[in-house]
Amino acid sequence: MPYDPSEFPPFAVTVDLVVLTVRRHALCALTVRRGEDPYQGQWALPGGFVRADEDLASAAARELAEETGLRTQDAGSWHAGAHLEQLATYGEPGRDPRMRVVSVAHLVLAPDLPAPTPGGDAGGAQWKPAGELLADTDTDRASGERLAFDHARILADGVERARSKIEYSSLAAAFCPPEFTVGELRRVYEAVWGVSLDPRNFHRKVTGTPGFLVPVGGTTTRQGGRPAQLFRAGGATVLNPPMLRPDV
């Protein structure tokens, strides 16, 4: 019999954040060091409790701002706004040893921040390569390097979501600054997918997809070589045809 709220087990509800960016040609995730037990001293995903009067997405955006200073613009102006979406919910009974915690994980795709270590109120926050965080625990991972709770699983789900989403949506631009070149966008795809892409075919593909890229007029030479045209993200959210991941 659904919905008899007079009697229900007590749950704590939190949001956890998988914040991804591309730094030095590698997909990186934001981690914070835990200051208390359990898992004291280990790295974990940022997150916190949902407040009594707060939407889930608002709680995620608030935690993100607290930890990184990043703002998310869900609607309208894109300027350096990170993309935020709900990822999945994790509620296995034993996942927090202290009590029953249901965590609604969110995925954030952010451009590379100027500050290497975001200044949050949490002790230490640090970008770490996703590949390192997800390396098999069977191999030589030191236990201090493994993520607390079930956060490795959550991170793996977030990375997989990001990998597949940039195939058929224009979200790869969320990893880029407001204005970017085709080469920078290609390096995002290469870092997230872990592959090499042909620069010429990639250029033809993305510039030929309507609504993906809007030329903004200027050029830049920050990558060296011939100056490249600058673009900003176009209005298209879904790419048709999609970008194709090699050798899948």
Added chain:
Amino acid sequence: MPYDPSEFPPFAVTVDLVVLTVRRHALCALTVRRGEDPYQGQWALPGGFVRADEDLASAAARELAEETGLRTQDAGSWHAGAHLEQLATYGEPGRDPRMRVVSVAHLVLAPDLPAPTPGGDAGGAQWKPAGELLADTDTDRASGERLAFDHARILADGVERARSKIEYSSLAAAFCPPEFTVGELRRVYEAVWGVSLDPRNFHRKVTGTPGFLVPVGGTTTRQGGRPAQLFRAGGATVLNPPMLRPDV
């Protein structure tokens, strides 16, 4: 500061189910009639509280079995097992007028059941065409036909998930009985997408996709016309290349 469980707002956690099937060439969702306030007498999605020692997916499977008798086989033998996956989590503060309820919605894809009305302990359970349930509230929908709470939104998200998932996965077979014909599978695609597909191209495509269909030897004439080969779902979960939805 994440994770200080000593002090947290009280939440109720429920699972809601979007159970979809294809009946008489239409995508249908399972609805139950509410016996109590709020929204008494209106239709709603099946669901219920997560128990204190219960996983989210287990709670969803339990509710599904209670309402429909359907079993889900997550691992191994497919036989008439419905597909169950987590859909999304809805936790807007005002979504249940009585208290703060966070609902983890799950999506179930099931073959057409022999019993038109599944016998659950809930009052009336009924398959209703998804198109009717999702018709614009601005038009001539009687208010008694609208789904309770935010369930119309949840259903819409579930339908959209199903529509996109059958593109790149073999999940359309979850709508079919254990053995089915290419024509029956095509009618699933046509019902879920709401389009017409060329039978000849569809046949060539699905039989040519490795791992999608496994011939099982027999033939059937239950659709009339020339006897059709029977297939069962193959081991492939992800389709490459994907099925293409027309005119997107």
Added chain:
DNA sequence: ATAATAGTGTCTCTCAGACACTATGAG
């Protein structure tokens, strides 16, 4: 000059879509 990246042109092969045609049942 060389090295590096940006961008265009062209070829080929695969595949989606359109549709003619044959096969095999029910009435």
Added chain:
DNA sequence: CTCATAGTGTCTGAGAGACACTATTAT
């Protein structure tokens, strides 16, 4: 016979991948 569905063959056009070639900067 007609009608319905199953299944195959063939053509065409779009596009992905491979790669030759040119363009424009820095050193």
